[in-house]
Amino acid sequence: MPKTPTLRPDLADLEPYDPDMRPARVILTANENNYGLPDGVRAAVDAALSEVPTNRYPDATSPELRRALGEMWGVPADGVVVGNGGDEIIFNLLLGFGGPTRPLVTCAPTFSAYELYAQLTQTPVVRVARTESFDVDEAATLSAARDAGLVVVCSPNNPSGNLVSPAFVERLADQTDALVMVDEAYGEFADDGSSCVPLVAAHDNVCVLRTLSKAFSLAGARVGYLIGSRPVVDGMLAVRLPYSVNRFSQRAAQVVVERRAELRPPRGARVGAGPRRAPPRPRRAPPAPRPRGGGGGRVGGV
């Protein structure tokens, strides 16, 4: 009688991811953009896709897309790595820079994928609790980071929306040897000046995750990216599956990034450092979605 295959014992309790999507007037469960691309951008994407060859593998290093993303941020193309959504970026970060001897520090409650991928890569997790207002406990995080291989801070945080200050991320990077990843999946919904991308140039151990799934209305294409120093980007390129971002997604993403000026601005839904107040009621264009947690599956923190 052949033996029944079993999962690794440390993964025995894992269940397949199911976002449990149900029909609803407004779907919020996965924090997607509830609005599609504007007609002109959509037409440009469709035209570009019709020319994509189906018989050739994708370009493994996505040079055109990395160039477009680099231009958007004013960083070199080789300071950017793309992935099959931000999800793959998080997984590859843990694969390449985590592992059994390099603990991951998280600021809980936060996006649940960090712990899931830590488990898959046998990376120990140190959870530092956020304060009562869900801000990062800076002193406790700094102290935990001293023994960590990786620190992930989500800003705006899923599920609470809190920002982390670039000044604190800089202190983390200066005072520890950990690689600090700031997850800015919802960065377009935050005030100008809150991104940690400008820290990357002077800090080899800071990197920033962004995605086209939210403000860019491209969740279906699965394109995320990381901006980091050469050692981090080169490490990510070394561990990633070469064809994880397919030709269609690379091309669609490039068009959307190049035509980003035509996208609906995420106004009326901003997350800022100042006092919380209700977003103003839009007069014409409906507001873009605000980062939220809760709901189902992977979106919520805990």
Ligand SMILES: Cc1ncc(COP(=O)(O)O)c(C=O)c1O
């Ligand atoms: C905080 C955060 N980071 C990363 C992601 C991954 O996004 P994607 O894989 O669609 O790029 C999500 C998705 O909901 C998220 O909430």
